[in-house]
Every structure is written in C-alpha cells, then in structure tokens.
Amino acid sequence: MPYIHELPEWPEFRWDHKALAAPLAAVRHRQGRLIGRMEGLGFGLRNEAMLQTLTEDVLKSSEIEGEILDRDQVRSSIARRLGMDIGALTPADRIVEGVVEMMLDATQKYDQELTDERLFGWHAALFPTGRSGMHRIRVGAWRDDSSGPMQVISGPVGRERVHYEAPQAARVGEEMNAFIAWFNGQEGIDPVLKAALAHLWFVTIHPFDDGNGRIARAIADMQLARSEESPQRFYSMSAQIRQERKAYYGILESTQKRDLEITEWLEWFLACLGRAVDGAEDILAGVLTKARFWEKHAADALSERQRDMLNRLLDGFEGKLTSSKWAIIEKCSPDTALRDIKDLVERGMLVKDEGGGRSTSYSLVAAE
Numbered sequence: 001m002p003y004i005h006e007l008p009e010w011p012e013f014r015w016d017h018k019a020l021a022a023p024l025a026a027v028r029h030r031q032g033r034l035i036g037r038m039e040g041l042g043f044g045l046r047n048e049a050m051l052q053t054l055t056e057d058v059l060k061s062s063e064i065e066g067e068i069l070d071r072d073q074v075r076s077s078i079a080r081r082l083g084m085d086i087g088a089l090t091p092a093d094r095i096v097e098g099v100v101e102m103m104l105d106a107t108q109k110y111d112q113e114l115t116d117e118r119l120f121g122w123h124a125a126l127f128p129t130g131r132s133g134m135h136r137i138r139v140g141a142w143r144d145d146s147s148g149p150m151q152v153i154s155g156p157v158g159r160e161r162v163h164y165e166a167p168q169a170a171r172v173g174e175e176m177n178a179f180i181a182w183f184n185g186q187e188g189i190d191p192v193l194k195a196a197l198a199h200l201w202f203v204t205i206h207p208f209d210d211g212n213g214r215i216a217r218a219i220a221d222m223q224l225a226r227s228e229e230s231p232q233r234f235y236s237m238s239a240q241i242r243q244e245r246k247a248y249y250g251i252l253e254s255t256q257k258r259d260l261e262i263t264e265w266l267e268w269f270l271a272c273l274g275r276a277v278d279g280a281e282d283i284l285a286g287v288l289t290k291a292r293f294w295e296k297h298a299a300d301a302l303s304e305r306q307r308d309m310l311n312r313l314l315d316g317f318e319g320k321l322t323s324s325k326w327a328i329i330e331k332c333s334p335d336t337a338l339r340d341i342k343d344l345v346e347r348g349m350l351v352k353d354e355g356g357g358r359s360t361s362y363s364l365v366a367a368e
Contacts, residue, residue, distance in 0.1 A: 003164065003165060004255070004260055005166070005175075005204055005256075007259065007260060011178065011179075013260050013261075014261045015193075015262055015263040015266050016261075016263040019263055020193070020263065020266055020267065023267060023270045023274070024192060024193065024270060026274065027192060027270050027273050028190075030278065034280055035230070035234070037284065045288070046232070048287045048290065048291075049287045050232050050233055051075065051078060051079060051082070052315070053233050053235060053236055053280070053283055054103065054236075055071065055078060056236045056239045056283075057221070057233065057236040057237075057239060058074045058078070058099050058100055059071060059239075060241070061103070061213075061214050062099060064213060064214075064238065064241060064248075065213055065214060067095075069096055069099065070092075070096065072090040073092035073093065074100060076089040076091075077092040077096055077097055077100040078100055078104070081104055087304075087311075094129070097125075097128075098125035098128050099125070099126060099214070101125045102122040102214075103218055103221070105121075106225075107225045107231055108231045110231060111226070114180055114183050116176060119176075120140040121140070122215055122218065123139060123140050123215065126210075126214060126215075127139050127210065132209065132211075137208075137209035142173060142176065142207050143169050143172065143206075143208055144169050145168060145169035149165055149166070149168070150165065150166040150206050150209075151163075152166075152206075152253075163249070163253050164206075164252075164253060164256050175205045176207050179198075179201055179202060179205060182201075183219070183223075191223060192270070192273070195224045195227065195269075196220070196273075197262075197266070198219050198220060198223050199219065199220040199269070200255065202215065202216045203252065217238050221233070224237065234280050234284075235277045235283075236279070237272070239276065240272050240273075240276035244272060247268070251265055251268045252265075286314070286316070289366060290311075293314060300349075303340065305326075305332060306340050308329075308330065309340075310344070310364070313363075314364065320353070321361055321362045322360065322361050322362070323337045323341055323360070324337070344362075345362070349364070349365055350363065350364060350365060351364075351365050
C-alpha cells in the first residue's frame with residue numbers, strides 16, 4: 001500500500017460525517033463548559049490557570065520528541081512575555097525561549113494568517129543554534145533531502161524500521177502552498193475537525209529537517225484557539241498526547257499507510273481532545289488550592305525564599321522536599337534552609353514526613 005501522499009487523489013481527505021457527529025458535539029460541549037467555568041474565575045486565577053496550561057503545553061510537546069526543558073525557565077519565559085507578575089523570574093536559555101516564542105505566536109495571534117515566513121520563523125526559533133543535537137540542519141527553510149529521503153525511523157543501526165517516508169523535497173514547496181491556502185481558507189468544516197486535519201496534513205508533508213511534530217501541534221493549537229475565538233488556553237492537547245504517545249504514533253502511522261479515508265484518525269483526535277479538556281479540571285483544582293492556601297496565610301510574614309518554595313510546592317514540586325534541596329534551589333546555606341523549614345513547620349504550613357535522619361522530607365499542609 002503506498003503512503004497517502006502518493007495516491008493520485010491526494011490530498012482529498014474523506015471521512016464519515018455521521019460517525020463523527022456525536023463525538024464532535026460532545027467535545028464542543030466540553031470546550032464550552034470549560035470556558036464558562038474559567039470565565040467565572042477572577043482575573044488572577046484565570047491568568048494562573050492559563051500560565052500553568054501553557055507551561056504544560058510547552059514542556060509536554062518537547063517531551064514527546066524526547067527533549068526535556070526546565071519547568072522554571074518555561075514558566076518564567078511565558079510569564080514575562082504575557083506580562084504576568086509571578087515574582088522573581090528564572091533566566092531562560094535560547095532553546096526554551098524559542099519554543100515558548102513559537103507556541104505563544106501560534107495561540108496568542110491565532111487570528112493572523114499562517115504563512116511560509118511565519119513557519120520559517122517558528123522553525124528558526126526551535127533551532128537557534130542551527131543544529132538538532134549534534135547534526136547541522138536547514139533552519140528556517142524547507143528540507144532539501146541532501147542526506148537522503150525524509151524518513152521516520154526507529155530501532156538500532158542495521159535493524160532500523162521505517163515507519164513513514166515523506167514526499168520528496170522537490171514537492172514540499174507546492175505541497176505547503178496548498179496546505180497554507182487551505183488552512184487560511186473559510187471552507188465549511190468544523191474548526192475542531194480542521195485542527196485534527198491540519199495536524200495530520202502538515203506532519204504528512206513533513207516539510208522541515210526536524211521539529212515537524214512540534215510545529216504540527218502548534219498549528220493544531222492555533223486552530224483550536226480559532227475554534228474558541230480566544231487566545232486563552234485552559235487545556236493542553238500536547239500534555240494529553242504525551243500521556244498517549246504510543247497510541248498517537250500508532251494512529252499516525254496507520255493513517256499515513258491507508259487511503260484518504262481518515263475517520264479513524266479524526267475519532268482518535270476528538271477522543272484525545274476530550275480527555276485533554278477533562279484534564280483541565282486538575283489544573284483548575286490546583287489553581288483553587290493555591291488560592292485558598294495564600295488566602296489562609298495572607299497575614300503571614302514570610303521571606304522571599306519561603307514564598308518561592310511554597311509556590312513551587314503548590315505548583316507541583318517533583319520528588320521530596322529536603323533541606324538540602326531547599327539550600328540548592330534557594331542558594332542558601334544548609335543551616336538557613338533548615339531554619340526556613342522549621343519556621344514553616346511551626347506555622348503549620350509544612351509537615352515533616354515519616355522517616356528521619358538524612359532522609360527527612362517535608363510536605364505542604366493543604367489549606368482547608
């Protein structure tokens with residue numbers, strides 16, 4: 001079976017409208033309910049929810065490709081670009097700044113046209129050094145296949161498995177012109193379905209040497225923002241795809257090796273999107289917990305170190321909090337870290353976990 005881009009009718013996608021009617025209506029209803037709930041929050045809580053969502057989106061989209069970014073850098077970069085006051089900002093490296101710049105350009109300027117120059121800018125932002133790992137790549141330009149056909153491969157050297165082979169580089173310019181014209185068009189397709197189709201279409205063309213998955217997800221996020229007519233993001237499709245990464249790659253591969261009937265891909269995308277919207281409840285719960293905590297302790301006089309660490313715990317501190325970790329993160333002596341911690345324990349804000357000695361750790365006392 002040829003790849004879908006090799007079929008004579010490419011890219012005339014087809015799907016079963018009746019099969020998609022119910023899941024599409026359900027996910028659109030969930031979108032509406034979530035937006036309604038978020039609009040009922042105060043400005044500060046809504047901004048905090050959006051900051052957490054955008055941070056997860058950047059982190060998880062990169063994780064899907066095996067790249068781990070620093071959470072504090074991502075959060076600080078987003079807050080600075082959106083003019084949010086979160087206290088002391090962590091300097092971000094060029095890689096983080098580039099990923100954040102792409103994602104915010106896609107979602108905050110969702111109503112602007114997609115162009116090849118805009119896509120080139122996103123690609124250049126993703127690869128500020130002109131390299132992907134140890135390899136030099138073409139940045140801010142379509143791929144040229146100088147090192148052979150563009151293939152998605154897994155497995156050890158000598159036993160590689162080719163999952164997909166993209167169109168020849170000579171076709172990319174024409175293919176992208178058609179894609180961009182369609183994406184900017186106003187044809188009668190539901191905007192959420194258009195997000196799913198745009199994701200598949202772009203990643204099938206695979207126009208760049210690297211970064212195609214991240215840019216495809218940014219395009220989908222841009223179209224989802226269009227579907228809601230709002231730059232405010234309260235759920236992360238990338239975070240949900242990260243949880244379902246194996247299924248994501250599986251459905252992409254099977255779809256690209258079939259004919260142009262893509263109902264199964266659209267069904268999977270809608271189901272994944274529905275789970276992403278449902279996952280926003282966790283973010284909302286965390287934001288409300290944080291708000292209740294600081295409301296309860298509004299009168300407590302705390303040092304900047306203590307406030308920073310409490311916020312880290314409220315935002316989902318990874319691992320156990322120990323005095324040694326406190327000292328490293330807050331750049332203070334172990335004695336100062338221990339005094340800070342003991343003070344918070346006495347105030348009823350932290351509690352010592354079971355165990356002791358060098359392994360003593362502490363947890364947050366949630367506000368009731």
